[in-house]
Structures are given as C-alpha cells and as structure tokens.
Amino acid sequence: MLTSLQVTNFAIVEHLDIEWHQGMTTITGETGAGKSIAIDALSLCLGERAEASMVREGADRAQVSAVFDIQNLPAAQHFISEHELGDSSECIIRRVVSANGRSKAYINGVMVPAGQLKSLGSLLISIHGQHAHQQLNKAGYQLSVVDSFAGHVDLVNDVKTAYNALQSLEKEKATLSQSLQQAAAEKQLLEYQVAELDEFSLEHGEFEEIEQQHKLLSNANSLLEGTQKELQIIYQQDNYNAYSMVQSSANQIAELASLDKKLAPIADLLFEAGISLEEAARELSHYQDSIEMDPAQLSELDDRIARALDLARKHDISPEAIPDLHAELKQSLANIEQSDERLAALESEIAEAKAHYVTVATRLSQSRKVAADELSKQVTESLVMLSMENAKFAIVVEQQEITSSKGLDSIDFQVAANTGQRLQPLVKVASGGELSRISLAIEVIIADKMTTPTLIFDEVDVGISGPTASAVGKLLRQLGNSTQVICVTHLPQVASSGHNQFFVSKSDDGTHTHTHMSVLDNSGRIDEIARLLGGTNISEITRTNASELLSQYH
Structure with a gap:
C-alpha cells in the first residue's frame, strides 16, 4: 500500500509531504484548490507522460517520490527482484521532471525507463477517474470489465496465443500464395x-x-x-x-x-x-x-x-x-515445388489452428457468460443502494463469426431504468446521472476483484447527491475495510465515510499561488463537512449535521 508521498515544485505545489494509512481516505477542498493534485503527482510518479508545464513556475525541476509497503504483495516483489531493483519489503519510486520537459525515473534509487514505472505501478495502484462512466458505452471497455470481474487471465492468454498462431499461419499462406502466383x-x-x-x-x-x-x-x-x-x-x-x-x-x-x-x-x-x-x-x-x-x-x-x-x-x-x-x-x-507442398500442408494446419482457436474461445465465452450473469446480479443489487430501486442491469454475451485476439464475443451492457421498461443498450436509455451510478457500482465491484493494494477514485461521484451519495460513501468505506482506498470527493456524505480525511487549500502571496494539503482531526472534519453541506457560512446547524454524518462511522 501507499505509505507516503512527497511532491516538490509540481504545478502549483511548492512542497507536500503526506503520510497515508490503511482504510478509506477522503480528500476534499474548495473548488480550484487542486484536490486532485496529489493524484496527478502520483500518476506522474507511476509512469504517466511528463511535460514541462508540470514544473512549478520559476523552478528548475519538479520531483515526486512515493513509498510503498509491498511486504504482502508478491507480484511487486517478484517484479523488483526480476529487474534487480532491490529485495526489501519497501519500494521507493521517484520521478524528476526538468523545466525543459525531460524526465528521469528511479525505483529504489536505480534509474529505469518510464515504461518500467508503468509496469510496476499497475501492480501497486489502480486509478479510477471521474470520466470512467464515459467509457461504459464502448464495447472494448465493456469486454475488459467482464474479463476483470471473471479473472480468467489464463483463458484470455490462451485465446490470444491461439489467435496469434492462426494469424501467423494465415499470413504465411497469403505470402506463399502470392509468391507462387508470381x-x-x-x-x-x-x-x-x-x-x-x-x-x-x-x-x-x-x-x-x-x-x-x-x-x-x-x-x-x-x-x-x-x-x-x-x-x-x-x-x-x-x-x-x-x-x-x-x-x-x-x-x-x-x-x-x-x-x-x-x-x-x-x-x-x-x-x-x-x-x-x-x-x-x-x-x-x-x-x-x-x-x-x-x-x-x-x-x-x-x-x-x-x-x-x-x-x-x-x-x-x-x-x-x-x-x-x-x-x-x-x-x-x-x-517452388516445396512451396506447393507447404501451401497444401498450410491448409490443414490452418484448419487445425482455427479449430483450436474456436475451442479455447468457446471456453472463454462460457466463462464470460458465467461472469456476466453474476456481475449483472451484483450491479443490479448495487443500483438499488444507489437509488435506482427499480433498475435492472444485464450483460449480454454473444458469439460472433469474426475472430479476434480477444475472442469471438460481443459484449453489450443493457439497462432497464424503471419498472415495465425492457432492457436496452446503455447508450440508448441511460442518462448521465444513471451512467455515473452504474459506472460507480461496476468500479467498486471490479475493484474488489483486483489484487492492487491501493484504489484511487478521483471524483467518481460526480452527478449524484442525497441518499445516493450516502450509499456511495458506504460502498467505498466497505471496500476500504479490505484495501486502501483514496477518494477525491466534493460530497459531504462520501467525505464523512472515510477513515481519514485530507483538506486541500490554496493561498496567494501576491507573487505565487500555493497549494496545501493537511490531515484533519475530528474537529477539522466536522468544520470541513459542514462547509461542504452549507457553503462558506458554517452554522451550528450545519456543524450538527456534519457531526451526525461522521457519527455514523465513528
């Protein structure tokens, strides 16, 4: 899990030094204060593209360092050992970006390509952005959701291997046929x-x-x-x-x-x-x-x-x-005569390869259908919690004749938002708010299946409020009981559900803008949640409401 993050001269941040803990941590702050700045810095640290604009005005370089506890994460330990990057239970990742846009990356003090940061980062953190719901209507994303939930990595790899073998033979046949014609x-x-x-x-x-x-x-x-x-x-x-x-x-x-x-x-x-x-x-x-x-x-x-x-x-x-x-x-x-013989042999090999591909692709389809049924059931149950009591969610898996490295299946997410409505594709019937709630339900369910020890939700609660917001907070807190969850939010119901809370503020000294991030104690949390409830004018009523929200969890 993530234990600490140090940020220097990144964007409008001069310096941040943050300690992180297990459970659910919420991050709140005023609009424009830079609530997502720590997430952006962490993304850079984990291999995202570096740009000169990331360096704070007037500074010669930006630097981000993140420390992870990996003693219970064998996959990350294996990666570090395999690449000879140390063998301790702690992993330190550092990224330095100069004012000209050039960057350097380090893992445990060893300089590495940015690509290695991405590979290791995928084992440490999973980031779910506020625009995740926009991906819901894309077939490729829907397929990845089902596969992530199913966890059938070996089947997916078997299909990819079988497809590549088939493609290789068909390419050889095409090349040979053209050569023989000539x-x-x-x-x-x-x-x-x-x-x-x-x-x-x-x-x-x-x-x-x-x-x-x-x-x-x-x-x-x-x-x-x-x-x-x-x-x-x-x-x-x-x-x-x-x-x-x-x-x-x-x-x-x-x-x-x-x-x-x-x-x-x-x-x-x-x-x-x-x-x-x-x-x-x-x-x-x-x-x-x-x-x-x-x-x-x-x-x-x-x-x-x-x-x-x-x-x-x-x-x-x-x-x-x-x-x-x-x-x-x-x-x-x-x-030429051997090529004739090879062409004849290829026909048989291609037939066998295609039969093998269909066999493994069919196994994958069956696994996807089982996973799709279970995921449909869980999403429907979660939607009831998210104030879509009469909604029904279903995932349709159909086999196509067109082969691909991902199998024979087409995936279609369908929803009936109200009683009496028939299931239809999301793109046709779901509103923006409904998409956000469906997306969040899926994100939480899928996240629970993932092996990454840290899950980050960056304003995934956009477009929801009231009782739905409370339900979202409960879902994320439940997830935080088993893994580290970091959630950037503007909702008091979600903020109060966290085990820990950070407050992001911004100041201006007339020359430069400064962003600050501080951990809130119980009193500070009451004040901040009251601000989220009532705006800048905090009254005893809003403080009382804030205290009641917190008391649900503390």
Missing part, C-alpha cells in the same frame, strides 16, 4: 530448362575432359606419324639411328679407357644413354599402340561439344559452368 510462369520455364539440362546431363569437369579427348582423336594421324618418324630416328632405322651411334661411341670410349682410366666414367655415361634411348623407343612403341582411330567417337564428341556450346550461349555462361547452372535451376524448381 512464380507460375517461372516454374514452366524452369521445368523446360531443367528437363533440357537433365537430358544433356553434363557432369563437373566433363567438358574439359571431352575437349581433351576430341583433341587427341582429331590429331591421331599426326601423333602416329610423328611418333613413328622419331622412333625410326631413335631406334628402328637399319643403317643410321641414335641408339646404334651412342652404342658405337660407348664401345670406342670403353676401349680407349684401357689406355686412360679417366675415360671410364664417360664410357659409362654413354652406355646409360643407350639404355635410356632403348627405353624411350620401347615407350614410343607402346604409345603408338594406344593411339585410337575412332571416327564414330570423334563424331559423338563433336556433337557433345557443339551441344555444350549451344547451351552455354543460350544461358550466357561458359560451357564449364553448365553443371553449376543445372544444379541452381533444379534447386529453384525444387523450392
């Missing part, structure tokens, strides 16, 4: 190109190999004739060949080596040269035997090379790159 013409071309290359079936390195084979076959005669000529010179000529000449020289030098041993190595070299010539002649003979004269194969190679060159020109690549192109085109075609 690829339809491309697919026909790819099928033709891949079939053509499949038929030709050129392997990696094959073109280089057939070029070499073609070169050998087309030059077989030249190779045979040339090697034969050299074989004759080296070894086969009867009268004159290289081998016989080297052998003769080797024999001659070997004879001379008997006269001079220095010639022996030379003779050995010549004998070795002869052996080499003999081996070369043998290899040339083997090579000649391997030369093929195959005109048919040469013709096939001619055709394959020509076909490769033709395909290369068609695709504007080199013949050597044909296998890579073939692989790329096959992969592109496979991707």
Whole structure:
C-alpha cells in the first residue's frame, strides 16, 4: 500500500509531504484548490507522460517520490527482484521532471525507463477517474470489465496465443500464395530448362575432359606419324639411328679407357644413354599402340561439344559452368515445388489452428457468460443502494463469426431504468446521472476483484447527491475495510465515510499561488463537512449535521 508521498515544485505545489494509512481516505477542498493534485503527482510518479508545464513556475525541476509497503504483495516483489531493483519489503519510486520537459525515473534509487514505472505501478495502484462512466458505452471497455470481474487471465492468454498462431499461419499462406502466383510462369520455364539440362546431363569437369579427348582423336594421324618418324630416328632405322651411334661411341670410349682410366666414367655415361634411348623407343612403341582411330567417337564428341556450346550461349555462361547452372535451376524448381507442398500442408494446419482457436474461445465465452450473469446480479443489487430501486442491469454475451485476439464475443451492457421498461443498450436509455451510478457500482465491484493494494477514485461521484451519495460513501468505506482506498470527493456524505480525511487549500502571496494539503482531526472534519453541506457560512446547524454524518462511522 501507499505509505507516503512527497511532491516538490509540481504545478502549483511548492512542497507536500503526506503520510497515508490503511482504510478509506477522503480528500476534499474548495473548488480550484487542486484536490486532485496529489493524484496527478502520483500518476506522474507511476509512469504517466511528463511535460514541462508540470514544473512549478520559476523552478528548475519538479520531483515526486512515493513509498510503498509491498511486504504482502508478491507480484511487486517478484517484479523488483526480476529487474534487480532491490529485495526489501519497501519500494521507493521517484520521478524528476526538468523545466525543459525531460524526465528521469528511479525505483529504489536505480534509474529505469518510464515504461518500467508503468509496469510496476499497475501492480501497486489502480486509478479510477471521474470520466470512467464515459467509457461504459464502448464495447472494448465493456469486454475488459467482464474479463476483470471473471479473472480468467489464463483463458484470455490462451485465446490470444491461439489467435496469434492462426494469424501467423494465415499470413504465411497469403505470402506463399502470392509468391507462387508470381512464380507460375517461372516454374514452366524452369521445368523446360531443367528437363533440357537433365537430358544433356553434363557432369563437373566433363567438358574439359571431352575437349581433351576430341583433341587427341582429331590429331591421331599426326601423333602416329610423328611418333613413328622419331622412333625410326631413335631406334628402328637399319643403317643410321641414335641408339646404334651412342652404342658405337660407348664401345670406342670403353676401349680407349684401357689406355686412360679417366675415360671410364664417360664410357659409362654413354652406355646409360643407350639404355635410356632403348627405353624411350620401347615407350614410343607402346604409345603408338594406344593411339585410337575412332571416327564414330570423334563424331559423338563433336556433337557433345557443339551441344555444350549451344547451351552455354543460350544461358550466357561458359560451357564449364553448365553443371553449376543445372544444379541452381533444379534447386529453384525444387523450392517452388516445396512451396506447393507447404501451401497444401498450410491448409490443414490452418484448419487445425482455427479449430483450436474456436475451442479455447468457446471456453472463454462460457466463462464470460458465467461472469456476466453474476456481475449483472451484483450491479443490479448495487443500483438499488444507489437509488435506482427499480433498475435492472444485464450483460449480454454473444458469439460472433469474426475472430479476434480477444475472442469471438460481443459484449453489450443493457439497462432497464424503471419498472415495465425492457432492457436496452446503455447508450440508448441511460442518462448521465444513471451512467455515473452504474459506472460507480461496476468500479467498486471490479475493484474488489483486483489484487492492487491501493484504489484511487478521483471524483467518481460526480452527478449524484442525497441518499445516493450516502450509499456511495458506504460502498467505498466497505471496500476500504479490505484495501486502501483514496477518494477525491466534493460530497459531504462520501467525505464523512472515510477513515481519514485530507483538506486541500490554496493561498496567494501576491507573487505565487500555493497549494496545501493537511490531515484533519475530528474537529477539522466536522468544520470541513459542514462547509461542504452549507457553503462558506458554517452554522451550528450545519456543524450538527456534519457531526451526525461522521457519527455514523465513528
């Protein structure tokens, strides 16, 4: 719960230091004194947008600090622990706004984004403004009221998750369908190109190999004739060949080596040269035997090379790159075919996802109907207390065919304000005062369901008076018995129902306007409630009435 609030140089407030207590605290004051100033400051502290106009005239910055006791609030403790913002049972939130509109936010002394203040603030305080009744006619607000009352967070999350999954699949299908439409013409071309290359079936390195084979076959005669000529010179000529000449020289030098041993190595070299010539002649003979004269194969190679060159020109690549192109085109075609298969699979997945969505959305609808019936009953009972004795309130929940992340339901708040009238939508039959009372009844009922330890009602009693005002005070006090309630009001019946009361006043020193907020003792409360009853002229009668109002609760 909120335990203290410090405000410095905020709007027309120079300084406020307020201690807060459990139960219901009412805030009253003269018109224009700034009764809601503490609530506005607290809203800033909890992450509302900062503006330069919030800084008091002449000051360089505004500062708001709020202290909360969170020892009985596990959700807030978990948030602080999760974000490494301390681990104590006390939480201190501070917001500083400079004169240029820039702001800084702190949780337990650690600077944080304003968004974190909002997230934590939603666990600490729920603020209900004076214009809440204006939201009653909006379908989205009505749906949120039913869901808040039902408290079926898991069902709401299940529906949202199922809807997002369905949307994701449908988006994938739409994207894939569009892509396949664009690829339809491309697919026909790819099928033709891949079939053509499949038929030709050129392997990696094959073109280089057939070029070499073609070169050998087309030059077989030249190779045979040339090697034969050299074989004759080296070894086969009867009268004159290289081998016989080297052998003769080797024999001659070997004879001379008997006269001079220095010639022996030379003779050995010549004998070795002869052996080499003999081996070369043998290899040339083997090579000649391997030369093929195959005109048919040469013709096939001619055709394959020509076909490769033709395909290369068609695709504007080199013949050597044909296998890579073939692989790329096959992969592109496979991707399109896989997309076709994926599209077919998506149809089944979407059907399953939609069925799952309908299942969880139906569970949510059933829960909403149960909650709507109970809430209708409680609001009708509360309206009797709020001087709408013959009113009947009902919440109609109907399933629609249109899917959304919030389910299939349309919610319609209906009311029959008087006996004999049929239920009709609020927007058609409820007056402003009736809307205010219905809204207040709902706010109090919903607030009792919420886990936030502090509830703030900022002039939610606008448009009511007399016995109705007394009933409102009793409702809020009853709520304050179980949680901390802060209520800004102008009604004496509501003000007197509080466990505690603050008075807001305004003064002017000729240079600046000052707002003050002070806690009232019993005597001060009697004076203030008397002022609310009778205006500026407080008589003994109004004081007596004020005392009687207070005595109902104290």
